[in-house]
């Protein structure tokens with residue numbers, strides 16, 4: 001059966017997120033981008049929407065059950081408010097989600113409640129590495145067995161809130177496969193570098209970290225003795241990126257559409273110029289295309305379909321071009337006004353390019 | 365003859381300008397990007413002195429460049445006119461250095477260009493002299509208003525003649541004036557303000573007025589915060605009963621019955637300046653492509669030219685596509701300015717070059733960032749800055765859409781009323 005309407009419960013969640021993004025997140029986005037941070041209250045308020053909490057069962061401190069479809073709906077809605085803010089709200093999921101998806105029962109029981117039952121805390125993760133052709137399935141950060149510990153060495157970038165992290169999941173290559181490691185914030189050998197200056201998502205603190213023979217006890221390898229199926233985790237990263245891209249693009253599309261319907265040019269509205277109307281039509285079409293692809297991939301994940309990983313990859317890859325195209329055009333449609341920081345479209349365009357490199361910054 | 369040899373004087377000029385770009389611009393790119401509204405005086409003073417030394421006071425296309433009559437006889441014999449061509453090369457190189465800093469090059473820039481395009485010989489002499497003076501001076505051109513940009517015929521700023529004093533009284537608000545503040549407040553510069561002397565006459569009533577620094581009733585009310593080109597000030601200018609002498613109206617105050625002469629003046633300016641704006645986009649594109657190739661080479665990626673596309677990697681294909689875009693767009697700029705130098709109509713080619721220039725610089729900078737992944741997205745390199753600088757190329761001096769419209773009208777033989 002096919003269906004394209006969110007469930008009642010999903011609708012309620014979307015409504016709640018929309019209230020938050022409309023009243024709180026979006027109005028704060030510009031100053032946060034210029035100033036470089038969000039207030040803790042704002043992020044806490046987003047956390048209290050319970051997006052992560054509702055996707056984990058009671059046994060681990062949550063109050064719902066995992067659904068990738070609900071996850072992409074929520075991520076899209078958050079990014080529609082603001083990309084940096086959306087990622088910030090979702091950050092503890094970077095730690096909790098892999099533990100939930102791939103951790104041992106013992107890891108879940110001992111680690112998840114502390115994250116889920118508390119206020120928002122910067123539990124985070126480190127996946128991305130400073131390489132132009134960074135490939136999550138071919139990490140340069142390595143883990144080697146050394147007596148009764150693993151030693152992690154390498155370099156990571158784009159690690160959210162690394163400087164104030166409670167704990168990390170750090171991904172490294174072990175026996176030719178990507179594996180996750182639960183690492184304490186004060187573990188020896190973890191050197192948090194200075195905050196990275198970025199083109200976009202300036203409100204989100206992202207750091208480099210250096211790992212120099214970081215000792216990780218055997219039991220802190222995600223999944224314990226057995227190696228984990230990283231593909232499952234990666235798919236969750238991928239659909240999160242895709243849905244963030246969709247939400248961001250929707251914001252840019254809606255703003256430029258409304259502007260075009262309001263602004264006069266040559267005696268008509270800008271939107272009545274076919275060149276602009278067609279641009280908007282194409283933007284809407286692109287967004288819809290990638291949105292459906294993302295939903296399908298999420299659904300496949302929930303259903304445990306074999307092809308889920310491939311579709312998650314397709315959705316994420318498609319989202320790169322879609323987000324760039326839509327946000328670029330939004331600036332163009334505002335003309336000179338689009339280039340001015342008073343309007344949010346230029347910020348969205350800077351974020352739009354980021355979608356190509358942000359797989360690893362959010363999970364759903 | 366069909367040939368593609370860069371004229372010798374231009375080769376020489378480029379050699380010097382590259383040093384300027386490398387020494388005076390690149391090392392300061394990041395600083396002026398991060399310190400919006402600070403003025404790069406070191407660059408300005410250096411350029412002013414250098415330009416004085418070679419006798420090129422004004423950046424205006426026709427001033428001592430391209431204006432056949434003004435060139436010494438022996439020069440005329442050796443070279444066909446290349447004024448616009450050298451200017452295009454110059455702007456390309458300076459924008460390769462830093463397009464934001466380039467925009468505060470002293471000399472009259474768009475203001476002087478408007479004086480050149482629409483003024484009488486006496487007016488040119490009078491108003492452009494300041495650009496040869498001891499201190500650097502700047503010029504700006506103010507057309508855009510809050511309610512209209514592309515639709516220049518909808519401007520509301522008015523000029524009314526006070527017959528008693530024989531002065532024009534200007535009222536209105538201009539926005540997005542490049543170098544508006546540095547022209548009016550930080551130097552003895554000028555702004556060419558487009559205003560209507562007869563609102564009922566539409567385009568025919570539009571006239572350019574020279575408003576000099578220090579004119580009472582003229583104030584800079586706002587400086588924009590922008591995505592890129594942050595070294596360049598983008599100002600709002602309010603005119604409140606600002607009085608300028610009668611002679612500050614460029615061209616003729618008569619309103620011809622049929623022609624839309626005032627408007628044509630504006631359009632003539634654009635035919636001259638559009639390829640030059642495209643040239644700035646080429647500079648940014650070339651800077652981006654060079655750095656991209658350098659960074660890729662450091663990672664051991666070599667671009668294998670000569671292979672069928674089917675055998676290329678996706679990165680190779682992207683880079684090769686960029687080279688196609690860059691070289692072809694540059695040729696379109698050169699053709700448009702070559703036509704201008706040879707006093708042939710170039711409206712079609714000028715707009716085509718602007719369409720292509722605006723397109724390729726956004727595509728190349730966007731793709732370069734994507735290719736460099738997490739490295740490209742940070743401020744560790746200038747790639748991300750060039751991405752932000754690039755976008756304006758497709759917006760000012762006629763948006764991509766407006767220039768497509770000009771091209772379309774030209775190739776279809778439609779007048780404005782037939783295709784809008």
Ligand SMILES: Cc1cc2nc3c(=O)[nH]c(=O)nc-3n(C[C@H](O)[C@H](O)[C@H](O)COP(=O)(O)OP(=O)(O)OC[C@H]3O[C@@H](n4cnc5c(N)ncnc54)[C@H](O)[C@@H]3O)c2cc1C
Pocket residue numbers: 263264265266270273274275276332333334335336337339340474504505506507508511512513514515539540541542543590598756759760761762763764765766769784
């Ligand atoms: C940094 C910067 C510097 C600038 N410098 C100067 C300067 O020095 N002097 C000056 O006078 N101005 C300057 N401008 C203004 C610039 O030229 C205008 O912004 C530009 O012409 C577009 O006008 P607008 O912003 O009002 O957009 P609008 O005219 O409102 O256009 C909105 C959208 O509609 C599209 N559109 C308009 N008409 C049509 C049509 N007929 N068919 C199809 N699409 C159409 C446009 O392409 C655009 O996408 C500057 C702007 C910026 C941002």
